[in-house]
Amino acid sequence: MNETTANLASRWKRLGGALIDGVLTAIVMVPVMAVTGMTSAAPGSEGMTFGRRAGLFVLGCVVFLVLNGYLLYKRGQTIGKVAVKTKIVDLNGQIPDFGRLVALRYLVMALVGQIPFLGGLIGLVNALFIFRSDRRCLHDHIAGTRVVEA
Numbered sequence: 001m002n003e004t005t006a007n008l009a010s011r012w013k014r015l016g017g018a019l020i021d022g023v024l025t026a027i028v029m030v031p032v033m034a035v036t037g038m039t040s041a042a043p044g045s046e047g048m049t050f051g052r053r054a055g056l057f058v059l060g061c062v063v064f065l066v067l068n069g070y071l072l073y074k075r076g077q078t079i080g081k082v083a084v085k086t087k088i089v090d091l092n093g094q095i096p097d098f099g100r101l102v103a104l105r106y107l108v109m110a111l112v113g114q115i116p117f118l119g120g121l122i123g124l125v126n127a128l129f130i131f132r133s134d135r136r137c138l139h140d141h142i143a144g145t146r147v148v149e150a
Helices: 011-036 050-075 079-084 098-112 118-131 138-143
Strands: 086-090 145-149
Touching (some): 011 086, 098 118, 138 145
């Protein structure tokens, strides 16, 4: 292992951190969705409307930032990354600028994920990038980041 990859987070740690973040977000979102009526389509409607879909998207972003915003800003970590002892850094090893981190690493992929078929395909490609030697997913390349041991 060379000096550049010596402190990269393992694929398993990255998966573990992502799973923890996803479960925590779901734990918060499901009750909120139930209370606001977002869990089912309105009677007589054609299902999930654009407005309801947009509302869920915004809600998901807000929940993610409420749970992880401070840690991302201060330490380049989410709750899942704290749990598995990893952090996000830029290519110089510094904690990335918060706005750039959120916009490029998270928002771009979340928005693309909303596009039918293409979103799922890009999501798969994003995840498969982890198997490259630099262990950087597509969202890491977009944001100029990498995940390292904390």
